[in-house]
Amino acid sequence: MIRLLDGHIGRQEGVSLLGISLFTLCAFTFYSAIAYARGNTTFIWLPASILLAFGGMATALRWMRRYEAGDLAALYRMGLGKMGAGVALLLVSALLFSQAVALSTGFVGALHSYVYATAPYGVIVPWVIFPSAYLAWGGLERIARTAKCFGAFLAFVLLLMLLMPGNGYQVYRLLPLQYGEGAAGLALRILAGTVKSLPVLIFAACLSRAMQGTDNVRRVVRGGAWVAAALILLTQLAIGLTYTPEQLSELYMPLFRLNMALLKEGYLLRLDKMVIFIMLLGVLIGIAVCLYGAAYLSCRVLRAENIRPAILTGAVLLWTLCYAQYEHVQVYGWMAKAQVWVDTYGWCFLWAPLSAACGSAALRRRKKERGA
Amino acid sequence: MMKKSMILLLSLFLALGSIGCLGPKQMDEYGYVLSIGIDKGKQKKYLFSFMLQDTTAQSGESMDTQSPAVILGAEGDTIFESITTLVAGLPYELSLTRTNVIIVSDEVARKGEMGDLLSVAFGALYIRPSVKMIVVLGKAMELQKGLQSPNSPNLTKLLYSVMQNYQQEGIIPMMNYTLFTEAITTERFDAAMPLCRMDENIDAQQKAERKEQAGEEPSKENAGSSTEGIQRYGGMSTYAMGAALFDGKRMAGVLNGEETKYLIMARGELERAYITYSYPDGNLLAIRLTQWKKPKITMETKSLRAHVEVYLTCDIDLDTSGEAEAKWEQGTKDVLGAFIVSRLEGMFTLCQGLNSDAVGFGREASRFFIDGAKWKDYNWKARYPQLQVDFSAVLRLYDINIGEGMA
Numbered sequence A: 001m002i003r004l005l006d007g008h009i010g011r012q013e014g015v016s017l018l019g020i021s022l023f024t025l026c027a028f029t030f031y032s033a034i035a036y037a038r039g040n041t042t043f044i045w046l047p048a049s050i051l052l053a054f055g056g057m058a059t060a061l062r063w064m065r066r067y068e069a070g071d072l073a074a075l076y077r078m079g080l081g082k083m084g085a086g087v088a089l090l091l092v093s094a095l096l097f098s099q100a101v102a103l104s105t106g107f108v109g110a111l112h113s114y115v116y117a118t119a120p121y122g123v124i125v126p127w128v129i130f131p132s133a134y135l136a137w138g139g140l141e142r143i144a145r146t147a148k149c150f151g152a153f154l155a156f157v158l159l160l161m162l163l164m165p166g167n168g169y170q171v172y173r174l175l176p177l178q179y180g181e182g183a184a185g186l187a188l189r190i191l192a193g194t195v196k197s198l199p200v201l202i203f204a205a206c207l208s209r210a211m212q213g214t215d216n217v218r219r220v221v222r223g224g225a226w227v228a229a230a231l232i233l234l235t236q237l238a239i240g241l242t243y244t245p246e247q248l249s250e251l252y253m254p255l256f257r258l259n260m261a262l263l264k265e266g267y268l269l270r271l272d273k274m275v276i277f278i279m280l281l282g283v284l285i286g287i288a289v290c291l292y293g294a295a296y297l298s299c300r301v302l303r304a305e306n307i308r309p310a311i312l313t314g315a316v317l318l319w320t321l322c323y324a325q326y327e328h329v330q331v332y333g334w335m336a337k338a339q340v341w342v343d344t345y346g347w348c349f350l351w352a353p354l355s356a357a358c359g360s361a362a363l364r365r366r367k368k369e370r371g372a
Numbered sequence B: 001m002m003k004k005s006m007i008l009l010l011s012l013f014l015a016l017g018s019i020g021c022l023g024p025k026q027m028d029e030y031g032y033v034l035s036i037g038i039d040k041g042k043q044k045k046y047l048f049s050f051m052l053q054d055t056t057a058q059s060g061e062s063m064d065t066q067s068p069a070v071i072l073g074a075e076g077d078t079i080f081e082s083i084t085t086l087v088a089g090l091p092y093e094l095s096l097t098r099t100n101v102i103i104v105s106d107e108v109a110r111k112g113e114m115g116d117l118l119s120v121a122f123g124a125l126y127i128r129p130s131v132k133m134i135v136v137l138g139k140a141m142e143l144q145k146g147l148q149s150p151n152s153p154n155l156t157k158l159l160y161s162v163m164q165n166y167q168q169e170g171i172i173p174m175m176n177y178t179l180f181t182e183a184i185t186t187e188r189f190d191a192a193m194p195l196c197r198m199d200e201n202i203d204a205q206q207k208a209e210r211k212e213q214a215g216e217e218p219s220k221e222n223a224g225s226s227t228e229g230i231q232r233y234g235g236m237s238t239y240a241m242g243a244a245l246f247d248g249k250r251m252a253g254v255l256n257g258e259e260t261k262y263l264i265m266a267r268g269e270l271e272r273a274y275i276t277y278s279y280p281d282g283n284l285l286a287i288r289l290t291q292w293k294k295p296k297i298t299m300e301t302k303s304l305r306a307h308v309e310v311y312l313t314c315d316i317d318l319d320t321s322g323e324a325e326a327k328w329e330q331g332t333k334d335v336l337g338a339f340i341v342s343r344l345e346g347m348f349t350l351c352q353g354l355n356s357d358a359v360g361f362g363r364e365a366s367r368f369f370i371d372g373a374k375w376k377d378y379n380w381k382a383r384y385p386q387l388q389v390d391f392s393a394v395l396r397l398y399d400i401n402i403g404e405g406m407a
Helices: A011-028 A042-066 A072-114 A121-137 A140-168 A182-205 A214-242 A254-261 A268-302 A308-327 A329-345 A348-371 B002-021 B079-087 B106-111 B114-125 B140-146 B155-169 B177-186 B200-213 B257-267 B328-353 B361-366 B372-378 B380-386
Strands: B030-040 B046-053 B069-076 B093-095 B101-105 B132-136 B192-198 B238-247 B250-255 B273-278 B284-300 B305-319 B388-399 B404-406
Touching: A011 A042, A011 A072, A011 A140, A011 A182, A011 A214, A011 A268, A042 A072, A042 A182, A042 A214, A042 A348, A072 A121, A072 A182, A072 A268, A072 A308, A072 A329, A072 A348, A121 A140, A121 A268, A121 A308, A140 A214, A140 A254, A140 A268, A182 A214, A182 A268, A182 A329, A182 A348, A214 A254, A254 A268, A254 B177, A268 A308, A308 A329, B030 B069, B030 B106, B030 B140, B046 B079, B046 B140, B069 B079, B069 B140, B079 B093, B079 B114, B101 B106, B101 B140, B106 B114, B106 B132, B106 B238, B106 B250, B114 B177, B132 B140, B140 B192, B155 B238, B155 B257, B192 B250, B238 B257, B250 B257, B250 B328, B257 B273, B257 B284, B257 B305, B257 B328, B273 B328, B284 B328, B284 B361, B305 B328, B328 B388, B361 B380, B372 B380
Parallel strands: B030 B093, B030 B101, B101 B132, B132 B192, B305 B388
Antiparallel strands: B030 B046, B046 B069, B192 B238, B238 B250, B273 B284, B284 B305, B388 B404
């Protein structure tokens, strides 16, 4: 009996889990210097990338239903064979882990920059990794129920955070929209941006048993993707209305700097540090989802008997990488390059196996039907 | 097994809580900088001065806004060099995280070095990017000293006064570091910063008062300066009135308090202001103006023409002719409208003469460009001197019964 600790989760829990993890991954893991280098278009391509990933996943889910595959892993097996499916899912697992690293290192950097400026990074790292590992250790039910507890609250705080500096928003800052990138460049950004959302959606589509059926998975994926896309759209729009691309390319996590353009500051607006800690709750859930998801997929492929050693290994590796990134200059450079590479080319490793699996499953099915 | 591992995890987690106790620091081990002054130096490039809230003078007591202030300063080519020189002789660490305002002398601002000087310092020194920026005609250090009067010992007072003037009188603009960097990096508008000055007569008055209280014969000294040409009695020797206009990074000139009012009006930031109009027959009209709607700016980027329409509610507070309200539609409204338009035109002519797009017409022009490369090629700043602007004012009389304007 494989002990994957996936349990059973409901629709609201699933939507909260996906909404929070997709939002945090899209809001806190990219480099401003790259994202805003060619203009202020993040409010277009980030939500569009979530919706594109959702579109791809919705198609895969429809095919799963048509070919009576129990979950996405089964569709992969049907289309790519056991070996091919294993490789494809291990790639998703690796990308999920890379997103966990990006999210934890990114937020440790934010905590250091905006709150604990004089503390060493190494001291901050465990505060982010330990609670995430604790959530992941408890399994999917623990993560999903925590997500449901905080989901609405986090969305409310986020909206409040976006409303408060409303006086400083100026439409002219959104224009000029881009600097010589063109429609093709924007389309490529949308496609590349799916590396943030597609791994989580693929992981969710492999959870048919935990989500009590493919129909529920479809509803959860649809709900989570739309919630995350809407929140990301509002967030990036607020950021774009506050800063110009020239300023944004030099700002670290601009979401926490929205009140800096205001001329009239009040005490309420100086509580931005508190907002960082509230958002930290979402980030912890996001990291836990990625950590658990990576362990879950690798355990299913490798048929490991217990998921916990995998989670523990992932957590220790995550801690080591986070610590090394900030405490060793050479590792920092290497990891930053690796993250940029994943953000640029990671989508190929997700879309190619997914399309191949769907296409191949369709061909095999047709061949089988003809034979019969 | 599960319980054991959870207890182990929890105890490790709790142990982490003690990390913060390993290097604790007391409040008085830090010197919290409230303002930074930047002047031209004699030995080095700049003289940086820092106003600190003196926590050591009242250790053990709660620190409030009435805490005494200390001014420290050292020359340096960079702010880092200056801080290094300072901390060598300080029993505490300087913390710039609570800096409220940066005061720059006009001498430094006119050289156009502010942008480079500050962009280097901000990230490393953890200064909030919302920090307010002020230009002083004279020395920044002197201005900070002027804030140290026994009745108003700290900077909070000055900031409050600056904000009040901005909101209630419209005689100064507001500027923070974020908006300043936006102005210099995007070139879609130019910065207009609050202008501070020293009225030395106030110091002379205070000295004379102290002599009188001590039973000595008060000397009739007069330092010669005044508050924008008008004799003032009492208050702080420092005052904020007018705007320092920038052309990119370089300070290009100044507007007085009256002209600044119309700058703020054209930008749509005026909350309340008073204007006094003299009729040709000598009668006076004092009116409280509020902006009931943001100005409508229409622009043609090809012919370089713009039209600005301001919307104002007028509350007649003083009318020596006694007929202004009765004759509002018969002529007062038009006369007043023409007066406001002439002032707006005068303000714009001054700004354009200094090549300072302080009103922000560039923001409107940039809306016509989707591609940033085309906007850069358009080269707004080179075209700005040819811009022709028409102003118009839509006035409505304040109606006491409904609290709204009446057209």
